[in-house]
Amino acid sequence: MPAVVVSGSGENQEFEGRITVYVIVCVIIAAFGGLMFGYDIGISGGVTSMDDFLKKFFPAVFEKKHHALENNYCKYDNQFLQLFTSCLYLAALIASFVASKVCSKYGRKLTMQIASIFFIIGVILTAGGINIEMIIFGRIFLGFGVGFANQAVPLFLSEIAPPNLRGALNISFQLFITIGILVSNLINYFTTNVHPHGWRISLGIAGVPALMLCLGSILICETPTSLIERHKVEEGRKVLGKIRGVENVDDEFDSIIHACEMAKQVKDPFRKLMKPVSRPQLVISICLQIFQQFTGINAIMFYAPVLFQTVGFGNDAALLSSVITGLVNVFSTVVSIYVVDRAGRRILLLEACVQMFISQVIIGIILFKELKTTGDNLSKGEAIFVVILVCTFVMGFAWSWGPLGWLIPSEIFPLETRSAGFAFAVSTNMLFTFIIGQAFLSMLCQMQAGIFFFFAAWVIIMGAFTWFLLPETKGVPVDAMVDKVWKQHWFWRSFMIEDDRPDVKVV
Numbered sequence: 001m002p003a004v005v006v007s008g009s010g011e012n013q014e015f016e017g018r019i020t021v022y023v024i025v026c027v028i029i030a031a032f033g034g035l036m037f038g039y040d041i042g043i044s045g046g047v048t049s050m051d052d053f054l055k056k057f058f059p060a061v062f063e064k065k066h067h068a069l070e071n072n073y074c075k076y077d078n079q080f081l082q083l084f085t086s087c088l089y090l091a092a093l094i095a096s097f098v099a100s101k102v103c104s105k106y107g108r109k110l111t112m113q114i115a116s117i118f119f120i121i122g123v124i125l126t127a128g129g130i131n132i133e134m135i136i137f138g139r140i141f142l143g144f145g146v147g148f149a150n151q152a153v154p155l156f157l158s159e160i161a162p163p164n165l166r167g168a169l170n171i172s173f174q175l176f177i178t179i180g181i182l183v184s185n186l187i188n189y190f191t192t193n194v195h196p197h198g199w200r201i202s203l204g205i206a207g208v209p210a211l212m213l214c215l216g217s218i219l220i221c222e223t224p225t226s227l228i229e230r231h232k233v234e235e236g237r238k239v240l241g242k243i244r245g246v247e248n249v250d251d252e253f254d255s256i257i258h259a260c261e262m263a264k265q266v267k268d269p270f271r272k273l274m275k276p277v278s279r280p281q282l283v284i285s286i287c288l289q290i291f292q293q294f295t296g297i298n299a300i301m302f303y304a305p306v307l308f309q310t311v312g313f314g315n316d317a318a319l320l321s322s323v324i325t326g327l328v329n330v331f332s333t334v335v336s337i338y339v340v341d342r343a344g345r346r347i348l349l350l351e352a353c354v355q356m357f358i359s360q361v362i363i364g365i366i367l368f369k370e371l372k373t374t375g376d377n378l379s380k381g382e383a384i385f386v387v388i389l390v391c392t393f394v395m396g397f398a399w400s401w402g403p404l405g406w407l408i409p410s411e412i413f414p415l416e417t418r419s420a421g422f423a424f425a426v427s428t429n430m431l432f433t434f435i436i437g438q439a440f441l442s443m444l445c446q447m448q449a450g451i452f453f454f455f456a457a458w459v460i461i462m463g464a465f466t467w468f469l470l471p472e473t474k475g476v477p478v479d480a481m482v483d484k485v486w487k488q489h490w491f492w493r494s495f496m497i498e499d500d501r502p503d504v505k506v507v
């Protein structure tokens with residue numbers, strides 16, 4: 001998940017430096033952290049739809065799936081099966097509190113190393129799993145890895161990126177996540193026909209990015225910001241010179257020193273976050289995360305193969321359809337990188353609401369009409385139409401609520417509360433991802449086709465929220481947000497009266 005830029009608002013300043021090979025190597029290594037997260041998101045749906053896996057760990061679900069004991073919508077409704085997917089996010093939520101301390105006390109590099117060790121343990125336990133407990137423990141370890149990696153990698157990327165590339169790199173983390181999801185969909189497509197251990201291969205391949213992150217994080221440098229924060233000022237200057245590839249890094253160095261000093265002056269950022277002046281940023285960041293998850297995206301990302309089987313696809317067709325939605329996810333995220341600073345945030349979010357709403361309502365209507373009783377299936381044409389609609393839904397999400405759910409919280413907080421505010425955003429995301437992961441299959445069973453109308457209703461709420469309460473922040477310098485955005489806004493300006501911000505001028 002993309003980064004909060006803590007090293008001053010260098011976005012508005014030109015410093016000397018070029019993109020060095022070293023920076024590129026560091027970015028690639030850190031990318032494995034994002035890939036790993038995406039891989040874990042995407043892999044569980046395919047694995048939980050594989051017969052060999054179900055027979056071994058969830059025989060009751062296997063029976064339901066093959067003997068039509070229940071209607072289509074309830075085939076996969078099983079709390080443990082959902083726990084296999086969702087426990088990862090609960091573990092990540094818990095780990096992220098510890099990780100944020102480790103990250104600022106001991107640095108980004110060590111935090112990434114710890115993440116990769118968790119990942120490796122998680123991969124061994126899940127791929128080698130012999131009972132449910134072992135695979136759930138494995139997923140929990142993967143979750144610890146995600147908690148640590150998601151704290152360190154975005155910060156690391158934004159701190160080593162040349163300032164003019166920070167925005168693009170911010171969205172790149174989401175891009176790495178989507179690539180990880182796609183790779184996992186592809187792997188599942190091939191391993192589903194490898195019996196009886198295809199699922200072990202799927203879960204085991206996660207070891208590749210985990211090992212790359214582990215070995216790579218020995219090679220990479222610590223970021224200058226983290227070194228300076230931890231009083232290793234001279235080393236910080238040296239590393240800055242090395243990653244920028246120029247002799248004179250004085251300006252950027254001074255700006256990092258200044259930003260670190262400013263950040264230190266804020267005694268209690270969490271208290272400051274609770275004051276009315278921070279209300280707009282806090283409410284918006286939390287709501288964006290809740291809304292991001294209530295678009296229903298992870299119902300698709302986690303359970304697409306299961307969902308496609310629910311509407312009557314065979315195993316291969318279901319997995320292939322997931323590959324297609326994975327591809328749409330990646331390409332639409334790339335679109336966002338190009339469009340976001342040209343078109344602005346609001347228009348992307350609002351357009352996506354319309355697109356997602358239409359897709360969900362039509363899917364809901366088709367399923368409502370065609371999948372009523374046990375044994376019903378969609379016709380081939382209808383099933384293909386549903387896949388197309390899932391793609392238009394994912395497309396809308398991926399160029400808006402996906403990346404912007406992270407970008408906006410990272411740019412609206414003033415420096416004093418940025419880190420703390422972003423931590424809230426990360427934990428809210430993990431919490432609601434957990435809720436969707438744990439509840440979706442049961443909701444599908446209870447609400448049947450109505451689940452799509454449920455998510456569509458949320459899309460209306462988030463559209464209204466965006467329309468009335470989300471100001472445009474495109475091109476607004478970070479230190480001008482209060483004057484140019486919040487004090488001008490019809491609703492949020494009433495919170496700006498008690499403006500007790502310390503005079504932090506971000507340079």
Ligand SMILES: OC[C@H]1O[C@](O)(CO)[C@@H](O)[C@@H]1O
Pocket residue numbers: 001041174177178181292297298301329402403405433
């Ligand atoms: O690309 C979709 C993925 O992006 C996220 O919303 C993170 O921003 C995940 O929760 C989701 O699985």
